[in-house]
Amino acid sequence: MLIFEISARNRRAAVQAPRPIATPKDIPQHLLRTSRPLLPEVSELQTVRHYTQLSQKNFSIDTQFYPLGSCTMKYNPRGVHALASLEGFISHHPLTPEAHSQGYLKSAYELQDILAHVTGLNAVSLAPMAGAQGEFAGVAMIRAYHLARGDTARTEFLVPDAAHGTNPATAVMCGFKVKEIPTDKNGDVDLDALKQAVGPHTAGIMLTNPSTLGVFERQIRTIAKTVHEAGGLLYYDGANLNAILGKTRPGDMGFDVMHINLHKTFATPHGGGGPGSGPVAANDRLKPFLPIPRVAFENQTYRWLTEKDCPQSIGRLSAFVGNAGIILRASIYARLLGREGLCRVAEYATLNANYLMVRLQKAGFTLAFPTRRASHEFIITFKQEAKTLGITAKDIAKRLLDYGMHAPTTYFPLLVAECFLIEPTETESKEELDRFVDALIAILEEAKTSPELLKQAPHTLPVRRLDDLKAAKDLDLRWQGTIA
Amino acid sequence: MPFIPHTDEDLAQMLAVIGAPNIEALFDEIPKDLRIQGLPDIASGLTEMEMTREMKQRAAQDTVLACFLGAGAYEHHIPAAVWQLASRGEFLTAYTPYQAEASQGTLQLLYEYQTMMASLMGLEVSNASLYDGASALAEAVLMAVRANPKLSARRILLPANLHPHYRKTVETLVLPQGLQLDILPINEHSGTLDLAILKTEQEDLAALVIAQPNFYGGIEEVDALCDWAQAQGALVIAVVNPTAMALLKEPGAWGKNGADIACGEGQALGVPLAGGGPYFGFLCTKMAYVRQMPGRLVGRTVDQIGNTGFSLTLQAREQHIRRSKATSNICTNQGLAVTAATIYMSLLGATGLADVAKASHAKAQQLAAALIKLPGVSLGFKAPFFHEFVLKLPCPAASLIKALLAQDILAGFDLGLVSEQFKNAVLICVTETKNNADITAYVAAVESALSSISIEETSHAHI
Known part of the structure; x- marks a missing residue:
């Protein structure tokens, strides 16, 4: 039932609204609303029950193992959430004078500092509101850098074919043409193709390392040298930063600018699809172009840096200061962990991924890159099973839901057929990983004995497999009934 | 070890299965000269108790003030149920509903949100949210250029009484694509757009942006503005306060044909001021333009045995499918803030x-x-x-x-x-x-x- 279908005309949760008054007379009649918007008409209890019941139809980190590759679905600490929700932070207007914002500004400044150390890039802006916006900021900074030098010929951006879809989409938003660079059979960038592709039109390259294939790009210094010698700059997609905290740094690899997904590496809640936060970090060459506002510490006081302080900035990305509440959570999380805890994140995320990978390999599953170490994630492919059993990665993913586990990322990266990208994260226990292996072994057995069980899956969720084609063909994007 | 469950015994067993002598060996593919030894410049970790003490002190430092400041972020009463429900782990710690069958809660809620928001704006379709009001306006501008049938139309009129930060954000996000932004002046007595100075526009006008209310709080003559712009072959983008739309004429009813796109800041609908975010941007339009929309859309469909269910739809517009040809690079949006707004609108009606x-x-x-x-x-x-x-x-x-x-x-x-x-x-x-x-x-x-x-x-x- 939709909330509209449990509504009844003129039923209200009246205590939630101010006392009713007459319609104002100073606003001309023709500028007033005459139609009644279709909003629910329910009691408070009906609302509470409806949305509680809806929540129970979700898988979440709090309730299920959620090994969604490239998304870093780790535990979101409760204490962090509670502290970021303290009254002084939650009631704080974003345009409050700095003298009354020192508590927040200090936390934001500390996060800038931590991110600079972790990335090896010494200037940070917390302004971008998501990873994709951080990517936009970074690529726009590279564009601004070339233009500031009067170099207008750099119209192309290089993107490996294994990259996240946001990478090429971002390059286009920044006005660049995208040139795809192929990957070799071991999961590294095809260096010959790269050398062919670079030239005076190259503005830069976008790379993830460890890559979306779950392996460390070993030739990164050669790639950096090749692109830099051609006059291009290097953008680092920080989606996989969780794998390398305290082990190696993008700045040392030769990257000029990057974004960090706070909702991945820094454990802020994913909220059913956001909010995220995607700070950008840059080296000295690109620092002047960072988006505003940033936080500075001068004369024992924290203050915002704006256009006046940063005349070459690419500008603003939001009405205010970015997703302050997420920034606050990430800052608290990073300080709870401290230097030892941050290093352990990479260590145990990598341990869990390698353990899971080896166990699955021993159980007969096919690894996409069997000669490589896993980073914090890895890929298995069901290409063989698809051929011999007629079972797809999607069937297996849907069946996993019946086993009470969220499916890994499926069909990404696009390079590997019938694949799972599996990222267990550091906060899962050995028992949970073993349970996942057991489930996949059982499902593979079902695929041989009763394949219909997979093709019809899921069986135990609130709905059976959904008709996506119908959803796109007979578009139904809002309820069009009336409240009785 | 904060939030890491492994015992020494677990560690030993796992390394044995992997066949590695220690964790360090798992990083052996990183070239040696790129390795660092820890993060010595970052302070040691704190306990939750130590952290609580410190953060309480900082929160108290940011005194709670009697707030008469708006300028794009508004203090409203938020019913207690809103965040008690939105903070349930099943909403808080889920991700984008790629596995629809395991995400029916979030998906149905978004479908209900789309229904509420589209109706509040008087338009046919709403997306599932964008980052904030300012970036939503930038996306609306890019969308209007795509949707305008005149291929040469790449110029946008922004009102002089638009929120100055919105104008700056639009500049950052759309100028790299070579669009032109012109400013439409206001009448200095009324503070609203001046109907008297509107003239016949050139062919290249793609869209007019109208802020209702405008940055100064003033109420615009939206009907005449909307009709004028559409007569020039331009789309009309309404950037509105959603609370105000319960009282003022909704964008879909402006002029003879209604505004083409409505967008804005959703924060006023149950989201706290919280120092500037997370808020959420909304974007609604006419069905004719649905394929030009940025961001996630949820559709109602059926499952294999005919039961009603919900899933993400029209994903061919999006970056994870369409890559360089996507309508936007947006991926994550502001799901949790929308969850709160949906509950807020349900309670208020x-x-x-x-x-x-x-x-x-x-x-x-x-x-x-x-x-x-x-x-x-x-x-x-x-x-x-x-x-x-x-x-x-x-x-x-x-x-x-x-x-x-x-x-x-x-x-x-x-x-x-x-x-x-x-x-x-x-x-x-x-x-x-x-x-x-x-x-x-x-x-x-x-x-x-x-x-x-x-x-x-x-x-x-x-x-």
Whole structure:
């Protein structure tokens, strides 16, 4: 039932609204609303029950193992959430004078500092509101850098074919043409193709390392040298930063600018699809172009840096200061962990991924890159099973839901057929990983004995497999009934 | 080890399975000269107890003030149920509903949100959210250029009374694609767009942006503006306050054909001020333009045995499918803030939301009427306003704001920050959260501040 279908005309949760008054007379009649918007008409209890019941139809980190590759679905600490929700932070207007914002500004400044150390890039802006916006900021900074030098010929951006879809989409938003660079059979960038592709039109390259294939790009210094010698700059997609905290740094690899997904590496809640936060970090060459506002510490006081302080900035990305509440959570999380805890994140995320990978390999599953170490994630492919059993990665993913586990990322990266990208994260226990292996072994057995069980899956969720084609063909994007 | 469950025994067993001597060996593919040994420049970790003590102190440092500041972020009463429900782990710690069958809660909620928001805007379709109001406007501008059938149409008219931060954000996000942004001036008496100066536009006009209410709180003559722009072959983008739309004419009803796109900041619908975010941007349009929309869309469909269910749809517009040909690079949006807004709108309903709008308007009127009785104080503009208004002062706004801050009152937005010509003007917001005593206290504080400022200035003059 939709909330509209449990509504009844003129039923209200009246205590939630101010006392009713007459319609104002100073606003001309023709500028007033005459139609009644279709909003629910329910009691408070009906609302509470409806949305509680809806929540129970979700898988979440709090309730299920959620090994969604490239998304870093780790535990979101409760204490962090509670502290970021303290009254002084939650009631704080974003345009409050700095003298009354020192508590927040200090936390934001500390996060800038931590991110600079972790990335090896010494200037940070917390302004971008998501990873994709951080990517936009970074690529726009590279564009601004070339233009500031009067170099207008750099119209192309290089993107490996294994990259996240946001990478090429971002390059286009920044006005660049995208040139795809192929990957070799071991999961590294095809260096010959790269050398062919670079030239005076190259503005830069976008790379993830460890890559979306779950392996460390070993030739990164050669790639950096090749692109830099051609006059291009290097953008680092920080989606996989969780794998390398305290082990190696993008700045040392030769990257000029990057974004960090706070909702991945820094454990802020994913909220059913956001909010995220995607700070950008840059080296000295690109620092002047960072988006505003940033936080500075001068004369024992924290203050915002704006256009006046940063005349070459690419500008603003939001009405205010970015997703302050997420920034606050990430800052608290990073300080709870401290230097030892941050290093352990990479260590145990990598341990869990390698353990899971080896166990699955021993159980007969096919690894996409069997000669490589896993980073914090890895890929298995069901290409063989698809051929011999007629079972797809999607069937297996849907069946996993019946086993009470969220499916890994499926069909990404696009390079590997019938694949799972599996990222267990550091906060899962050995028992949970073993349970996942057991489930996949059982499902593979079902695929041989009763394949219909997979093709019809899921069986135990609130709905059976959904008709996506119908959803796109007979578009139904809002309820069009009336409240009785 | 914070949040890591492994015992020493687990570790030993896992390394044995992997066949690695220690964890360090798992990083052997990273070239040696790229390796660092830990993060010595970062401080050691804290316990939750130590952290709590420190954060409580910092939160107390950011004093809770009596808020008369709006300028794009608004204090409203948020029913207790809103965040108690939105903070349930099943909403809070889920991700984008790629596995639809395991995400029916979030998906149905988004479908309900799309229904509510589309109806509030009087349009046919809403997406599942964008980052915030300013970036939503930038996406609306890009969308209007794609949707406008004239391929040469790459020029946008922005009103001079648009939120200055929105204008800056639009510049950042759309100028790299080679669009042209022109400014439509306002009438200096009314503060609203001037119908008298509208002229026949060139072919290349893609869209007109209309802010309702505008940055100064004023209410625009939306019908005439909408009709004029559409007669020029331009799309109309409404950037509106969603609370105001319970009282003012909704974008879909503007002029003869209705605005083509409505967007804006959704924060007022149950999302706390929280230092500037996370908020959420909304974007609604006519069905004719649905394939040009950025962001996630949820559709209602059926499962294998005919039961109703929900899933993400029209994903061929999006970056994870379409890559360089996507309508936007947006991936994650603001799902949790939308969850709160959906619950907020459910609790308030159409009547409750209109009550919030009317109460806010009436209280802003009440404060304005009291303030203009003070000597040297007047309204900046003549147009009717919603819940925010410009007050002209006999002194710089910055002085007044500083004086009121000393009494724990956040007096408003210093318009001198936007333009030197407005340095004696403050933008004041009143919502339903303020009672008569708050309003009386504000007026008294202004009165005493103005008299002490003028005494100070007089004494300075003597020196």
